Amino acid sequence: MKIGFLGLGSMGRGICRNLLNKQYTLHVWNRSAEKTALVAEWGAIPFPTPEEAARGTDAVFACLSSVTALREMVEGRVCAALRKGCVLYDLGTWDVASVLELEAQAARRGVVYVHLPMGKGPEAAEAGETPLFFGGPREIFDRDQNLLRDIGTPLYMGDVRAACAFKLITNLIGLSNNVVLAEGVRLAKAMGIAEDAFMEGARCTGAWSYQMSNSGRKLFAEAFLPMRGTLDNAWKDMKFGVAMAEDAGVPCPAFTMLRDRYKAASEAGYGQEDYIAVYRLLNKA
């Protein structure tokens, strides 16, 4: 099976690694060439443009950080390069309106748009263990089970809107828990609690979260590198989520405040660091 893959950031590379391990023929494109070269070393075939990477494939995955770039591809030559009925899997996280628009534009060009946001970070993507929140036709979900299981854990959420809403809520909760963790770690350090004692003590209490397993020790070490996802990207996800809540008329005081913590951290100059750098706001004070 021939797969096109557009966008080779840390999440995209993790998914590519799994596709290559499972012996798919992989056509890749990335905006900057050095990441393309890296994935080509693993066995992928590099292409200079997204439409060339997409042409002649059985399915295309897009894992981009800009919805504008994706929209241009869907409305332009990428969809034109695809066979009728071909599936475009969008792994990105966007606002509800953009996702509905992408679905409509793809359909106009004979392409099936599936919204497939991912539930965890780069480590999980690389391990082939990222949850995939599927939004699109049920028959495609059933038909492509093997492909989807080769790259993660597919979960059928409903239409594209349902998958999008679910993913935004996941981000709101996860990224909010991350800020709570940052405050907890800051307090623990200030009160003279050692890292191992804190991790062991909190692991078996109501304070535990996935974020703690994932980032607790990094926060204790104040290690904001290596980068997993940028703080600016986290802020973007919080903005999408709060905007959705506002459109739905659901007041979310905590999420709104937490969005503003990411905003403040970005404005303080931490936008291109790992998203746990929201912690730095606590050191400054």
Next chain:
Amino acid sequence: MMKIGFIGLGKMGSGICANLVKKGFDVVVYDINPATVRSFVDMGAAAAASVKDLARQVEVSVTCVPMPKDAAAVLLGPDGVLENLPVGATHFDLSTLDIDSVQQFEAEARKLGKHYMVIPMGKGPAVAAAGEVPLFAGGDRAIYDMFEDSLLKHMGKPVYMGDVQAGEAMKLIANLMGMSINAICSEGIKLAKRMGIPKESFIASITDSGAFSYQFMNTASGTFDEDFDHPVFTVNLAFKDIRLGVEMADRINQPVPVMTAARDQFKAAAEKYGDENFTATFKML
């Protein structure tokens, strides 16, 4: 076998004390509720006529009382535990207290030639009764080592955190984090319901995502059903715990804006729904 005095047989204390009695420890109890005392006598414990009477006859005493003022009333003064314990005896405090109080109790004990350790509990009554409650031990390391296997592991799962401040701080931080995460889960669930996401797929998918937490695992189903009338832990108690935590942060001038906002949310909820389950902050949305 060492003789242990146990004061405070409420929801948390009774589970732990019952385990000690069942394991064959020589236990003498005191509680303001005579019916509770009788049930422990039936189980095989001895009853003391007063706090003073209890303290005079044991090598180790344990208290588990609701509020800092209750702890001070039991521990301090001519009829209190610390004055009446034999010289060289050790007191273990299970109660959730503020940092000032535990430092005061430790200083008072030292002045009298006795040992004071905190062992606040990391989880609720069911876990305490099962003998699995995390105990955040704070105080002299040598005393901890002396009692770790012989006593503390029969009460729960002890973790040595450091001095009394560190042990108590761990408990307060765990509460701050847990209650803050809980308020965040409530907003996420409110939003999911409004967006029409079915309960089962929402819970299953969050469980496999970066948004998962102990709080979510424990409370999401009940919150989704808006069942707040079967309290396992009341809003009032949650507010007390989170208030003590924010006060600790204030005392060391460490801003914790998200936890402070969560405190305010619990405060507002306590005024209206204080006796309902702690998840009732959901009703404020």
